Amino acid sequence: GKMDAAASMIEKAILANPTYAEAYNNLGVLYRDAGSITLSVQAYERCLQIDPDSRNAGQNRLLALNYIDEGSDDKLYDAHR
Structure with missing residues (x-):
C-alpha cells in the first residue's frame, strides 16, 4: 500500500x-x-546521530519511548536532557 511505497522512497x-x-x-x-x-x-x-539538533526527531523519540514497556521514568528523563 501507500506505507510500503513511502518506506521504499525513504529507503x-x-x-x-x-x-x-x-x-x-x-x-x-x-x-x-x-x-x-x-x-x-x-x-x-x-x-x-547525524543531526543532534533535530527537534522533530528528538520530540518523536521521546514520544515513542513513552510507548515502549522498558521506557522507564529514568530512561525518559535521561532522554529528555
Missing part, C-alpha cells in the same frame, strides 16, 4: 544520501504509524 533517499538526517526521522514516523515502535526509536536515534 532510496537514504541509500542515495546516508547522511540525510530527516529521511531517518520520516522513516521513524512510518515505523511508528505501523506500530513498530522499537524500529521507530532506532530511526529517530540515527537521525539524531
Whole structure:
C-alpha cells in the first residue's frame, strides 16, 4: 500500500544520501504509524546521530519511548536532557 511505497522512497533517499538526517526521522514516523515502535526509536536515534539538533526527531523519540514497556521514568528523563 501507500506505507510500503513511502518506506521504499525513504529507503532510496537514504541509500542515495546516508547522511540525510530527516529521511531517518520520516522513516521513524512510518515505523511508528505501523506500530513498530522499537524500529521507530532506532530511526529517530540515527537521525539524531547525524543531526543532534533535530527537534522533530528528538520530540518523536521521546514520544515513542513513552510507548515502549522498558521506557522507564529514568530512561525518559535521561532522554529528555
